[in-house]
Amino acid sequence: MKHHTVLRIVTKLIIPLILLFGLYIQFHGDYSAGGGFQAGVIIASGFILYNIIFGLEVGFSILSINMTKNLMAIGVLLYIAVGFMGIIQGLNFLEYNSLLSSSKEGQLLGIFLVELGVGLTVSNVMILIFYSFNNMGEKL
Amino acid sequence: MTIALLYILLSVLIVISIYVIISRNLFSVIISTTIFSMVCALIFLLLDAIDVSLTEAAVGAGISTILFLSTIRYVDIIATDTKKSAVPIVILFFLLLISISILIYDLPEPGKANVVNNSQATKYYINNSTTEMGVPNVVTSVLAGYRGFDTLGEVIVIFIAGISVLGILRNTKGRT
Amino acid sequence: MSMIEAILLILGGVTALIGTIGCFKFKDFLSRTHAVSVVDTFSTLLIILSLIIHNGFTLLSVKLFLILIFLYITGSTAIHVLTQAFLKYSKKEIIK
Amino acid sequence: MIEANIIVITLISVALLISILRFIFAEEIYTKILATNLIGTKIVLLILLSGTLSIEKDFTDIALVYALINFISTIVILKYYEDKEKCNEYD
Numbered sequence: 353m354k355h356h357t358v359l360r361i362v363t364k365l366i367i368p369l370i371l372l373f374g375l376y377i378q379f380h381g382d383y384s385a386g387g388g389f390q391a392g393v394i395i396a397s398g399f400i401l402y403n404i405i406f407g408l409e410v411g412f413s414i415l416s417i418n419m420t421k422n423l424m425a426i427g428v429l430l431y432i433a434v435g436f437m438g439i440i441q442g443l444n445f446l447e448y449n450s451l452l453s454s455s456k457e458g459q460l461l462g463i464f465l466v467e468l469g470v471g472l473t474v475s476n477v478m479i480l481i482f483y484s485f486n487n488m489g490e491k492l
Numbered sequence: 493m494t495i496a497l498l499y500i501l502l503s504v505l506i507v508i509s510i511y512v513i514i515s516r517n518l519f520s521v522i523i524s525t526t527i528f529s530m531v532c533a534l535i536f537l538l539l540d541a542i543d544v545s546l547t548e549a550a551v552g553a554g555i556s557t558i559l560f561l562s563t564i565r566y567v568d569i570i571a572t573d574t575k576k577s578a579v580p581i582v583i584l585f586f587l588l589l590i591s592i593s594i595l596i597y598d599l600p601e602p603g604k605a606n607v608v609n610n611s612q613a614t615k616y617y618i619n620n621s622t623t624e625m626g627v628p629n630v631v632t633s634v635l636a637g638y639r640g641f642d643t644l645g646e647v648i649v650i651f652i653a654g655i656s657v658l659g660i661l662r663n664t665k666g667r668t
Numbered sequence: 669m670s671m672i673e674a675i676l677l678i679l680g681g682v683t684a685l686i687g688t689i690g691c692f693k694f695k696d697f698l699s700r701t702h703a704v705s706v707v708d709t710f711s712t713l714l715i716i717l718s719l720i721i722h723n724g725f726t727l728l729s730v731k732l733f734l735i736l737i738f739l740y741i742t743g744s745t746a747i748h749v750l751t752q753a754f755l756k757y758s759k760k761e762i763i764k
Numbered sequence: 765m766i767e768a769n770i771i772v773i774t775l776i777s778v779a780l781l782i783s784i785l786r787f788i789f790a791e792e793i794y795t796k797i798l799a800t801n802l803i804g805t806k807i808v809l810l811i812l813l814s815g816t817l818s819i820e821k822d823f824t825d826i827a828l829v830y831a832l833i834n835f836i837s838t839i840v841i842l843k844y845y846e847d848k849e850k851c852n853e854y855d
Binding site: 366384 | 826
């Protein structure tokens with residue numbers, strides 16, 4: 353869709369807003385509506401919009417397929433690692449009480465890290481599915 | 493007022509789903525599912541389920557439209573006009589509609605505090621979320637704190653979905 | 669409740685209804701885009717302006733203003749792109 | 765304010781019904797995409813208006829997500845339809 357000049361200019365204006373809003377939903381999810389899942393989907397749709405308008409080659413130069421594979425694995429591993437921190441410190445799996453000195457701050461940090469892992473996994477899985485449906489004839 | 497708006501939106505949902513059954517063009521079916529998700533999210537907002545509404549708007553109207561359209565371009569059937577009549581499916585739809593609306597009478601009223609489902613765990617979450625977790629949004633604390641193991645399962649399901657899409661689509665067009 | 673808010677709000681609702689009826693009644697695509705643009709720009713402007721006056725100068729008003737700007741930019745762009753695609757690819761003769 | 769609010773919500777829901785009819789009885793795909801855009805704008809307005817009636821304070825976030833998703837889905841549907849038209853042209 354490179355021949356639409358107005359659309360290209362407006363997308364350049366809109367994309368930072370979409371990504372910023374996705375990050376707002378990710379990190380403000382403790383206080384208002386939102387969380388990792390929704391933020392991941394919004395960031396992924398912003399990135400897919402960029403890919404659709406400027407072409408897949410430009411998208412690959414920003415976030416390659418290997419990078420998405422690595423990042424989605426890192427998200428799940430971050431979640432599980434936070435869970436194992438509890439076991440190392442003598443508590444149950446996924447118990448965040450002793451991550452920091454006070455119990456309440458430990459809970460906050462645990463929830464923050466877990467949501468970050470969910471967001472990373474969801475956004476990269478969505479981008480990966482989009483990539484694999486749309487580059488025809490290419491080796492993944 | 494909210495109740496009247498709710499009934500209007502629910503009737504809109506029924507009209508759109510009948511159109512989805514009758515229509516024979518895959519492109520307009522996908523567009524109408526997008527509209528269905530939009531109206532659905534507004535209904536969730538009116539019922540004060542704000543996180544569900546956000547999820548429905550982002551997932552149902554945004555990403556699933558993109559993935560459906562990618563899929564029908566990949567498999568190359570963009571519009572099919574089959575000669576098969578839609579009458580049996582419409583009859584089945586109405587039978588299902590009637591039976592579900594009879595069954596709805598047995599469900600508890602939504603949002604009431606003295607229902608059995610809402611009496612035990614929900615009360616505990618609402619009373620103790622702020623003091624134990626320090627998170628004002630109860631949905632987040634239940635999702636990531638109290639029920640963290642469920643969320644781990646969900647994330648792994650999404651991860652496996654990504655891996656299996658990659659495994660199915662890898663190298664099929666490149667080799668042949 | 670002030671009079672200005674109510675007048676702006678009802679004007680916004682009436683313009684939304686008029687634009688939609690126009691979109692329903694017109695015969696060809698380009699006239700319909702004309703009717704839809706009224707809803708996308710004028711009606712949203714009136715309604716959100718009324719809500720901003722109602723709330724005063726708060727964080728909520730700033731968010732409403734952001735929504736207004738966002739709707740202005742994206743709505744106009746979407747209709748522009750749609751019209752351009754129609755002119756390029758449509759098989760029908762355009763009525764001059 | 766509340767009375768005017770209710771009147772406007774009624775007007776916009778009637779307009780929503782009319783635009784659903786426009787979507788269903790459209791004869792070409794461009795009109796359908798236009799009707800989708802129209803319905804999305806209407807729903808943003810309905811969220812803003814009913815948010816002032818309800819007790820929730822976070823409705824502006826959802827309205828912003830809505831405006832954003834509406835734009836993205838319109839552009840994406842148009843892009844895939846244009847691709848299909850291009851394929852038909854070169855056949």
